[in-house]
Amino acid sequence: MRWSRYFLPTSKEPPKDAETVSHKLMCRAGMIDKTSSGVYTYLPAGYKVLKNVERIVRQEMDSAGAMELLMPALQPASLWKESGRLDEMGEEMIRFTDRHKRLMLFGPTHEEVITDIIRRYINSWKQLPVTLYQIQTKFRDEMRPRFGIVRAREFLMKDAYSFDRDEKGLDESYQKMKDAYVRIFERCGLDCSIQQADSGVIGGKFSEEFVAKGECPELEVGHIFKLGTKYSETMKALFVDRDGKEKPLVMGCYGIGVSRIVAAVIEGNYDKNGIVWPISVAPFSVLVVPTNMENTLIGSAAEKIYTSLVKDRIETLYDDRDLSAGVKFSDGDLIGIPLWVVIGKKFIEKGKLEIKIRREDRFVEVDTENITNWIRNYKQGK
Amino acid sequence: MRWSRYFLPTSKEPPKDAETVSHKLMCRAGMIDKTSSGVYTYLPAGYKVLKNVERIVRQEMDSAGAMELLMPALQPASLWKESGRLDEMGEEMIRFTDRHKRLMLFGPTHEEVITDIIRRYINSWKQLPVTLYQIQTKFRDEMRPRFGIVRAREFLMKDAYSFDRDEKGLDESYQKMKDAYVRIFERCGLDCSIQQADSGVIGGKFSEEFVAKGECPELEVGHIFKLGTKYSETMKALFVDRDGKEKPLVMGCYGIGVSRIVAAVIEGNYDKNGIVWPISVAPFSVLVVPTNMENTLIGSAAEKIYTSLVKDRIETLYDDRDLSAGVKFSDGDLIGIPLWVVIGKKFIEKGKLEIKIRREDRFVEVDTENITNWIRNYKQGK
Numbered sequence: 001m002r003w004s005r006y007f008l009p010t011s012k013e014p015p016k017d018a019e020t021v022s023h024k025l026m027c028r029a030g031m032i033d034k035t036s037s038g039v040y041t042y043l044p045a046g047y048k049v050l051k052n053v054e055r056i057v058r059q060e061m062d063s064a065g066a067m068e069l070l071m072p073a074l075q076p077a078s079l080w081k082e083s084g085r086l087d088e089m090g091e092e093m094i095r096f097t098d099r100h101k102r103l104m105l106f107g108p109t110h111e112e113v114i115t116d117i118i119r120r121y122i123n124s125w126k127q128l129p130v131t132l133y134q135i136q137t138k139f140r141d142e143m144r145p146r147f148g149i150v151r152a153r154e155f156l157m158k159d160a161y162s163f164d165r166d167e168k169g170l171d172e173s174y175q176k177m178k179d180a181y182v183r184i185f186e187r188c189g190l191d192c193s194i195q196q197a198d199s200g201v202i203g204g205k206f207s208e209e210f211v212a213k214g215e216c217p218e219l220e221v222g223h224i225f226k227l228g229t230k231y232s233e234t235m236k237a238l239f240v241d242r243d244g245k246e247k248p249l250v251m252g253c254y255g256i257g258v259s260r261i262v263a264a265v266i267e268g269n270y271d272k273n274g275i276v277w278p279i280s281v282a283p284f285s286v287l288v289v290p291t292n293m294e295n296t297l298i299g300s301a302a303e304k305i306y307t308s309l310v311k312d313r314i315e316t317l318y319d320d321r322d323l324s325a326g327v328k329f330s331d332g333d334l335i336g337i338p339l340w341v342v343i344g345k346k347f348i349e350k351g352k353l354e355i356k357i358r359r360e361d362r363f364v365e366v367d368t369e370n371i372t373n374w375i376r377n378y379k380q381g382k
Numbered sequence: 383m384r385w386s387r388y389f390l391p392t393s394k395e396p397p398k399d400a401e402t403v404s405h406k407l408m409c410r411a412g413m414i415d416k417t418s419s420g421v422y423t424y425l426p427a428g429y430k431v432l433k434n435v436e437r438i439v440r441q442e443m444d445s446a447g448a449m450e451l452l453m454p455a456l457q458p459a460s461l462w463k464e465s466g467r468l469d470e471m472g473e474e475m476i477r478f479t480d481r482h483k484r485l486m487l488f489g490p491t492h493e494e495v496i497t498d499i500i501r502r503y504i505n506s507w508k509q510l511p512v513t514l515y516q517i518q519t520k521f522r523d524e525m526r527p528r529f530g531i532v533r534a535r536e537f538l539m540k541d542a543y544s545f546d547r548d549e550k551g552l553d554e555s556y557q558k559m560k561d562a563y564v565r566i567f568e569r570c571g572l573d574c575s576i577q578q579a580d581s582g583v584i585g586g587k588f589s590e591e592f593v594a595k596g597e598c599p600e601l602e603v604g605h606i607f608k609l610g611t612k613y614s615e616t617m618k619a620l621f622v623d624r625d626g627k628e629k630p631l632v633m634g635c636y637g638i639g640v641s642r643i644v645a646a647v648i649e650g651n652y653d654k655n656g657i658v659w660p661i662s663v664a665p666f667s668v669l670v671v672p673t674n675m676e677n678t679l680i681g682s683a684a685e686k687i688y689t690s691l692v693k694d695r696i697e698t699l700y701d702d703r704d705l706s707a708g709v710k711f712s713d714g715d716l717i718g719i720p721l722w723v724v725i726g727k728k729f730i731e732k733g734k735l736e737i738k739i740r741r742e743d744r745f746v747e748v749d750t751e752n753i754t755n756w757i758r759n760y761k762q763g764k
Contacts, residue, residue, distance in 0.1 A: 007449050007512055009503040033499055035454055035461075036486070041499060042452040044514075050452070067389050070424040070432070072417055073455075073519065074536045079417075096478050099523050104418070117415055117423060121391040130389055132426075137455065137519060141481050154456045 001284070002306075003319045007044050010331050022263035023148030025275050029335045031283075038145025038153035045335065046262070048283040050156065053261045054135055056187050056280065057158050064180040066131040066160050071113045073137060077103035079112040083234050088201050092140045106139040109202065111231050111253060114161045118249065119237035125165050128239065128249075129173055133160035135258060150219065150263045160254040165241060167228075170250045174226055177254040181210055181222050188261055189269060189278030190214075190221065197223065202253065203230045214267030220257070221264050227251040275336030276359050279382050284317040286375060287337040291325040291344035302343045305353070305371065309341075312372045333358070339375060383666070384688075385701045390427050392713050404645035405530030407657050411717045413665075420527025420535035427717065428644070430665040432538065435643045436517055438569050438662065439540050446562040448513040448542050453495045455519060459485035461494040465616050470583050474522045488521040491584065493613050493635060496543045500631065501619035507547050510621065510631075511555055515542035517640060532601065532645045542636040547623060549610075552632045556608055559636045563592055563604050570643055571651060571660030572596070572603065579605065584635065585612045596649030602639070603646050609633040657718030658741050661764050666699040668757060669719040673707040673726035684725045687735070687753065691723075694754045715740070721757060 007030075014024035015034065026032045031046030042050055058068065077095065080086035094106040107113065114132060122130065135158045142153050149155065162173035178194075185192045190212050197209040202225050210222035231237065232248035241247050262281075269276045279285055286309060290302035306318040317337060319328050325344065332340060340356040342363070347353060352365045355374065366374050389412075396406035397416065408414045413428030424432055440450065459477065462468035476488040489495065496514060504512065517540045524535050531537065544555035560576075567574045572594050579591040584607050592604035613619065614630035623629050644663075651658045661667055668691060672684035688700040699719060701710050707726065714722060722738040724745070729735060734747045737756065748756050 005447075007451075007503075007514060033502075035495055035498070036456065036458040036484075037482075039454045039456045039458075041454060041495065043499075044449040044451050047450055047452050065387075067426040068429055069389075069426050070429050072421045072423060072536045074418065074421045074521065076418040076421075091481055094478055096476055099473055099525055100419075102418075113417055113423065116417070117425075120415075121389075132389060139456065143481055154454045 001317050003317060004321050006317070008335070009043070010334055018148065020147045020150070020263075020267070021270055022150070022266040025266055025270060025334070026148055026263070029275055032149060038142050038151065040149055040152060040154075045283040049262050049277075049281050050259060052281040053188060053258055054156075057135065057184055057256060057258060060180040060184045060187075061133050061158070061160065064131070064176045066133045066177075068134060069132055070134050070136060071110050073106050073139065075105050075107040075113055077105050079116055080105065083112050083115070083231055085112070085201065092142065094139050094141050108138055108140050109255075110134070110159055111161070111202070111227070112235070115231045115235045115237050115251070118163055119232075119235060122163065122249070123239055125239055125241045129162060129164045129169050131160055131162040131173055131177070133158060133254075148263060149259045152259070155260065156258040158256040158258050162252040162254070164250045164252075165239070165247075166250055170226055170228070170252050174224065174252050177224055177252070178208070181224065181254070181256070184256065185210060185212070185221065187280050188265055189280060190261065190264055191268060192221065199225055202227070204228055212264035212268065214264055219260060219264045219267065221261055222254075222256045224254045225252060227253055270336070273330070274334035277336045277338055279338045279379055282336070282338050284315045284337050285339060285379065286314055286316045287332050287340045288316060288318045289328050289332060289340050289342050290319070291328070291342065293320065293322045295348070297348060298343050301347060305341060305343065305368065309372065314372065314375055339378065341371065383699050385699060386703050388699070389425060390717070391425070392716055400530065402529045402532070402645075402649070403652055404532070404648040407648055407652060407716075408530055408645070411657055414531060420524050420533065422531055422534060422536075427665040431644050431659075431663050432641060434663040435570060435640055436538075439517065439566055439638060439640060442562045442566045442569075443515050443540070443542065446513070446558045448515045448559075450516065451514055452516050452518060453492050455488050455521065457487050457489040457495055459487055461498055462487065465494050465497070465613055467494070467583065474524065476521050476523050490520055490522050491637075492516070492541055493543070493584070493609070494617070497613045497617045497619050497633070500545055501617060504545065504631070505621055507621055507623045511544065511546045511551050513542055513544040513555055513559070515540060515636075530645060531641045534641070537642065538640040540638040540640050544634040544636070546632045546634075547621070547629075548632055552608055552610070552634050556606065556634050559606055559634070560590070563606065563636070563638070566638065567592060567594070567603065569662050570647055571662060572643065572646055573650060574603065581607055584609070586610055594646035594650065596646050601642060601646045601649065603643055604636075604638045606636045607634060609635055652718070655712065656716035659718045659720055661720045661761055664718070664720050666697045666719050667721060667761065668696055668698045669714050669722045670698060670700045671710050671714060671722050671724050672701070673710070673724065675702065675704045677730070679730060680725050683729060687723060687725065687750065691754065696754065696757055721760065723753065
């Protein structure tokens with residue numbers, strides 16, 4: 001991608017309402033834009049990061065044997081009456097009466113919908129265990145939206161639901177999800193602690209939270225629950241067990257704040273100059289920086305290197321803007337791309353490229369023909 | 383994926399309210415499940431198809447130089463007051479008053495939000511042209527939801543917005559999108575006609591519809607608009623042109639019904655036994671069908687072939703269910719996977735595999751060691 005044609009509006013000043021590092025940096029680095037209180041647009045670079053997180057979550061869910069579906073945000077209130085949760089939910093849940101005078105709501109979570117699906121299709125122990133998940137937009141009318149996308153009114157969640165014959169099965173499904181969560185957060189470059197937690201309106205008898213340790217505020221990025229039979233009993237999601245008896249399904253549910261991970265990664269990966277992306281979620285792996293576009297030797301070398309990196313399928317941003325090296329470097333630090341290929345003085349003098357490793361603020365000299373291999377090796381080591 | 387562990391609830395009978403072939407087949411093939419009137423869950427196989435369509439749309443948008451972002455579904459009504467459209471929208475638009483007594487809505491379209499973003503970041507002709515797009519969930523309180531996901535209350539759309547200096551620029555941006563649309567529909571296996579259309583509440587002076595020619599009902603799958611300065615004038619999205627004068631941006635907008643494409647593909651690709659997926663959007667490329675699981679020769683060969691196809695990264699569904707060949711074949715026809723590897727009599731007698739080409743209802747004999755190559759060649763030819 002050529003920066004001159006890319007919609008990446010960086011700025012020197014953070015918005016006035018920004019209290020946290022991640023909120024300030026996401027706005028300054030042109031990742032998000034506020035449409036209304038607690039309502040944000042992911043601009044192209046921000047959306048690339050969100051999609052990278054999504055990809056990691058999806059891969060680990062699939063590896064753990066969970067199957068992806070997509071449930072609706074719109075839900076009939078009748079399902080929530082059945083489960084008994086309609087009155088428990090406060091003003092955070094967005095409700096409206098539709099044209100046919102039915103009470104509808106925008107689901108802050110999907111236990112009712114998935115239980116309704118499962119009770120209609122699963123009736124035998126032979127069909128168990130099953131774990132299903134989705135990556136889907138949630139709505140919550142927060143009293144006081146804060147911290148940018150962290151406490152927003154619209155956000156992206158991964159929610160998974162497991163169905164088992166008994167407690168032993170639930171323990172196994174729960175452990176599989178817990179292990180997948182550990183891998184997800186590790187791959188995203190997050191350092192998380194696992195804490196026993198209050199199950200709140202989700203319910204069940206046991207739950208654990210994954211909390212990202214990045215400074216202030218502490219960020220809950222995942223929450224997993226042993227629900228037991230709370231929903232299957234009230235909503236009559238029953239199956240016939242091996243012994244011929246009808247029993248309620250034993251459930252678990254597992255949430256990850258996908259958009260919140262993006263903020264948590266920044267809280268744990270920045271310096272005084274900007275974001276320091278782990279390469280696994282970075283919007284681009286490589287930034288190509290010619291220090292002086294007016295020097296034709298530098299300009300044509302940069303163009304050639306950019307083209308060859310794209311051909312080699314390395315996600316590259318090419319700073320082809322006619323700006324001073326100083327401005328390019330400070331913008332580059334701000335948006336935090338892990339590896340920079342700098343084409344400047346050293347190239348003119350010795351024909352060498354310089355790779356800057358953003359995290360270490362260290363430069364390495366590399367021959368032009370080795371650039372792709374060097375980058376691939378670096379990525380593999382991460 | 384092993385069918386015995388996959389959540390793919392096929393059924394013999396379509397739901398009573400299903401009027402169209404696509405609605406009937408999507409329900410029978412375990413692709414979708416109804417939560418409420420006009421509100422559907424995409425079950426795992428259905429969601430795979432939707433994601434394949436998404437992937438094609440995304441690739442063609444990126445190739446055309448459009449940049450992906452993600453705007454919110456939640457929008458403040460104040461933006462719609464500014465554009466003058468708030469009163470034009472009927473009861474289809476879902477509105478609610480939030481906890482701070484502000485009127486909010488679930489955007490059926492995003493001209494206001496994107497214009498609001500662009501007017502704050504783009505102020506010079508040097509930053510133009512720009513085309514941005516998103517693949518995002520839309521909500522519409524349809525008076526009479528019908529035809530399954532075709533006229534639903536929640537659906538997936540791709541909407542793109544172009545910004546140019548003048549009419550000539552708009553014509554070029556418009557043509558690029560139109561060309562991309564032709565490629566998208568072709569790759570999805572749709573035969574579309576392009577018709578001049580009424581611009582409705584979107585506005586502007588010229589628009590064209592892409593209509594899938596799949597029997598009854600005719601399906602509008604895309605609609606592209608030359609908006610001109612309708613939004614940029616009322617919302618004051620201005621830029622300074624080369625001549626130093628301030629002018630309103632010249633806009634276009636471009637919609638594709640992503641979920642609707644899935645239904646349109648089925649309407650154009652089925653036979654009396656079920657769906658006949660084009661391989662580009664099929665939930666799986668290959669179905670492995672051992673005709674008799676009790677025969678250990680057949681069972682172990684099927685297991686081996688399935689494992690090797692997965693290793694070769696071919697999306698494969700393995701019908702490992704202990705059911706009769708007849709049931710497997712009719713389920714296979716229903717869900718419409720393009721290529722089947724049948725392991726049965728011919729394998730026992732001659733050591734040969736049979737590939738069934740679902741679309742042609744034709745069998746081809748292939749040696750076990752050539753199976754991946756044969757499938758790759760077939761896919762490349764499509």
